[in-house]
Amino acid sequence: MAQQQAYPSNVQLPRKLQRPQYIEVPAQNIAAIDPELSHVPVDYVRRGLKNQANQMFAGIAALQLPPTMHRSQLHHTPSLTIPIRSSAPSSSSSYPTHILALSRSSSSDSHLTLVATHALILASNCASLPRLPPSAPYHGATANVTLPVLPLTIPAPAAFAPLHTFLYTHSAPQLLSSLLPAIPGSFLSTLTSPQALRGTLASGPALHTLSVHLMTSAPGMGALTNVAQNIAAVWRNAVALGVHDPELWNCLDLAWEVILGAMNLGAGAR
Numbered sequence: 109m110a111q112q113q114a115y116p117s118n119v120q121l122p123r124k125l126q127r128p129q130y131i132e133v134p135a136q137n138i139a140a141i142d143p144e145l146s147h148v149p150v151d152y153v154r155r156g157l158k159n160q161a162n163q164m165f166a167g168i169a170a171l172q173l174p175p176t177m178h179r180s181q182l183h184h185t186p187s188l189t190i191p192i193r194s195s196a197p198s199s200s201s202s203y204p205t206h207i208l209a210l211s212r213s214s215s216s217d218s219h220l221t222l223v224a225t226h227a228l229i230l231a232s233n234c235a236s237l238p239r240l241p242p243s244a245p246y247h248g249a250t251a252n253v254t255l256p257v258l259p260l261t262i263p264a265p266a267a268f269a270p271l272h273t274f275l276y277t278h279s280a281p282q283l284l285s286s287l288l289p290a291i292p293g294s295f296l297s298t299l300t301s302p303q304a305l306r307g308t309l310a311s312g313p314a315l316h317t318l319s320v321h322l323m324t325s326a327p328g329m330g331a332l333t334n335v336a337q338n339i340a341a342v343w344r345n346a347v348a349l350g351v352h353d354p355e356l357w358n359c360l361d362l363a364w365e366v367i368l369g370a371m372n373l374g375a376g377a378r
Contacts, residue, residue, distance in 0.1 A: 125343045131235040161276040167203040168224045176219040189254045205243035210265035221265040233275045236350030267341035287363040290325035319369030336367045
């Protein structure tokens with residue numbers, strides 16, 4: 109267990125976000141979705157999907173998906189038929205293949221969070237997910253799509269969006285901007301390579317500067333605590349799903365160092 113450090117408002121946070129043991133993404137899960145990828149290296153699959161991210165996001169945005177469904181519906185709703193927005197450009201959209209019905213691991217919430225997703229994105233990034241059920245292919249222009257509903261329990265459904273987006277884009281600046289509100293755009297623009305991110309992590313002065321900026325931008329210690337809890341929630345989701353992308357973990361480590369530094373500065377200024 110990581111060493112615990114006390115912060116104001118009686119919040120207990122680990123000093124470090126522990127990385128899980130590496131697990132290889134099951135190649136058979138990818139091949140089950142697209143047999144043509146059965147002998148393609150997983151990294152190459154991810155790079156190809158990253159290049160299609162905009163079309164996939166357009167497909168997700170085209171669906172008029174309700175944000176939640178009642179838990180009681182889950183047992184008799186193996187699939188959902190979702191209308192497509194009439195303004196959606198079908199030629200440049202790659203529609204989702206599944207609907208995730210997210211619930212907390214330690215809760216019996218009455219409502220489940222619905223998230224449209226693409227099977228290949230999950231299968232190529234999440235080592236701990238089982239093989240996904242098949243999804244019917246699309247044929248030409250259509251007014252709606254019918255997608256299988258996949259129940260999934262994770263530690264923090266409310267913090268799933270930043271991780272889900274990262275699985276498509278693998279963008280460190282985009283992830284950090286969602287983890288650390290008010291992080292300077294001038295800093296994000298320097299993250300042009302994984303080496304730049306690691307360089308910041310290894311630089312005490314750079315981390316301190318970011319912590320000072322975050323502390324002075326936050327409306328109070330409560331806001332900083334909320335930021336820390338959100339970062340920890342994204343971390344728990346990544347561990348549960350078996351996401352082992354090095355840049356993801358460097359982003360989480362950087363965000364964690366910055367927020368803990370900001371909280372320590374805030375506590376010292378009181």
